[in-house]
Amino acid sequence: MGISERKERDKQEMRGKIIDAAISMFLTEGYEKTSIRNIAEKIEYSPATIYLYYKDKDELLYEVQKQAFEKLELEFEAKVTSSDPMERLEQLCYTYVRFGKNNKEMYDLMFMMKAPMNCVDEDETWNNNTDSFDFLVKCLSDCMEKNLLRFDNVMTAALSVWAMGHGLVSLDVSCRFKAMQMDEVSINAAIEEAIGQYLKLIKA
Amino acid sequence: MGISERKERDKQEMRGKIIDAAISMFLTEGYEKTSIRNIAEKIEYSPATIYLYYKDKDELLYEVQKQAFEKLELEFEAKVTSSDPMERLEQLCYTYVRFGKNNKEMYDLMFMMKAPMNCVDEDETWNNNTDSFDFLVKCLSDCMEKNLLRFDNVMTAALSVWAMGHGLVSLDVSCRFKAMQMDEVSINAAIEEAIGQYLKLIKA
DNA sequence: TTAAATTATAAACACTGTTTAGTAACTTTG
DNA sequence: CAAAGTTACTAAACAGTGTTTATAATTTAA
CATH class of the missing domain: 1.10.357.10 (Tetracycline Repressor, domain 2)
Incomplete structure (x- = not known):
């Protein structure tokens, strides 16, 4: 099943994109001042998309940690x-x-x-x-x-x-x-x- | 000038009312979860009134500190x-x-x-x-x-x-x-x- | 008593995290 | 290949946030 594997890869890639953006913004602007909307804008997706990959902002932070x-x-x-x-x-x-x-x-x-x-x-x-x-x-x-x-x-x-x-x-x-x-x-x-x-x- | 003295007293009393409410709420709910609106509600004034006595939420916190x-x-x-x-x-x-x-x-x-x-x-x-x-x-x-x-x-x-x-x-x-x-x-x-x-x- | 100054607020502004309902694209099946 | 099903995505809304502004009410001074 090559498709579901590629889908899994895509999913991980997206998670990575989100985390990378989150890291750089948490570190430059701080956690509180970084909004989900800002992260979404940076990766050029809608805010709601982030919630398809991470439960909430805290989980994002935990991953960055x-x-x-x-x-x-x-x-x-x-x-x-x-x-x-x-x-x-x-x-x-x-x-x-x-x-x-x-x-x-x-x-x-x-x-x-x-x-x-x-x-x-x-x-x-x-x-x-x-x-x-x-x-x-x-x-x-x-x-x-x-x-x-x-x-x-x-x-x-x-x-x-x-x-x-x-x-x-x-x-x-x-x-x-x-x-x-x-x-x-x-x-x-x-x-x-x-x-x-x-x-x-x-x-x- | 008894009037301006009384006014000063009133002002301090109001500041005290606000801080007392802020203290009790910061300590039970935490700083982030306490909103200006909640504090205002507790002392039965409008949120905007608090800004007549304190510059912002940080100054409130500094006073509580x-x-x-x-x-x-x-x-x-x-x-x-x-x-x-x-x-x-x-x-x-x-x-x-x-x-x-x-x-x-x-x-x-x-x-x-x-x-x-x-x-x-x-x-x-x-x-x-x-x-x-x-x-x-x-x-x-x-x-x-x-x-x-x-x-x-x-x-x-x-x-x-x-x-x-x-x-x-x-x-x-x-x-x-x-x-x-x-x-x-x-x-x-x-x-x-x-x-x-x-x-x-x-x-x- | 009127004019000025003070005090309070409703409403608005520009945000926030998060959820929902709906759309577009892709995958699978008949 | 077309229909059905699944997935990925997002616009819009919800319920909140800190703060500012314009307006109304009250109190003080002339």
Whole structure:
């Protein structure tokens, strides 16, 4: 049956067209300011067509989030390469924070916006970021196996590292450092210093 | 001139009526789902009237944020009371995290939402939270004066502590812990453990 | 008492996400 | 090949949104 296969391909292609448009618009204009009508206009289809391929705007966002996580994972694979576990943890932290700082709008929809999580049902696991999270956990257990960290529980360690990284990035992304009278440059320096300091603190 | 004074009082009273309605609706329904029309209906005025007292919805949110910070400061004053600076820092951290967990919607608009920061112009300081932030800085310098902390710079210390606290709360508020297969109860325990662990780490 | 200023609103504007009903094109069947 | 069935698409409508404007009502000042 070649026809139904071609139809399936067409369907996937259309889904791709929609997502590509959505990504570029979410990242340049933000999620709220991007309307289904704008996306439809960009791909030269009617707004209603989008609903034939995606349930609603949230599902679109969830899909975009998925691709954003693939990008983060690629970054990890490219930059977290040291054979020394402790050095790898350092690379991981800096890569995470820099990724957030360089892709603020993307970071927002990956880790800050409530909306995409509506696609994750109550008591269900959020699968979009499991790979990145496992990557962190793996890295931490490597360190802890060799007693390189002042943690005695991998999950607590993961929570701590993630919270520190996320705290620094998200306060920056949501402009909360306007509370400290500091310019952009000194804030960037302070963030890098805070993460360096934290890495020293957790070292056994 | 008693008349213009009464008018000023009336104006403030009206502003109060609007904000009170806005607060209760933002906290129960969330910012996005609360419409100017709903607020207007609640106070039995027309939607347009609200614009005679507040520039736009963002300014309303900024005002609500102000009151939320007063609440947080009251919490600090009530619970961060120890004479020992290190103990005070611990009280501060736990109070902050618990405040966030017990007032998720409020925490969201205080520290996570981008919208209210539009009221803070570029390169201007965000005044709504300066008191709380100063409170933290004061607490940290008290600790550091006595060499109780493994930090050598108060600003880095403040950044670090805030980031850790905020990271834990905000990942919870934005439901990102759905990445770890953990129920509500164990997450709460893990958060408290992570903050306890962090306090140990920074102790000199 | 009239003129000016203030206060409130109905209605409109330009949007939003989403659904429905209907059309045009393609696929399958007789 | 033509009729029937299926699919892909869209115009229009629905029910909402934040915000502005023109107008009416009330209050203050002259």
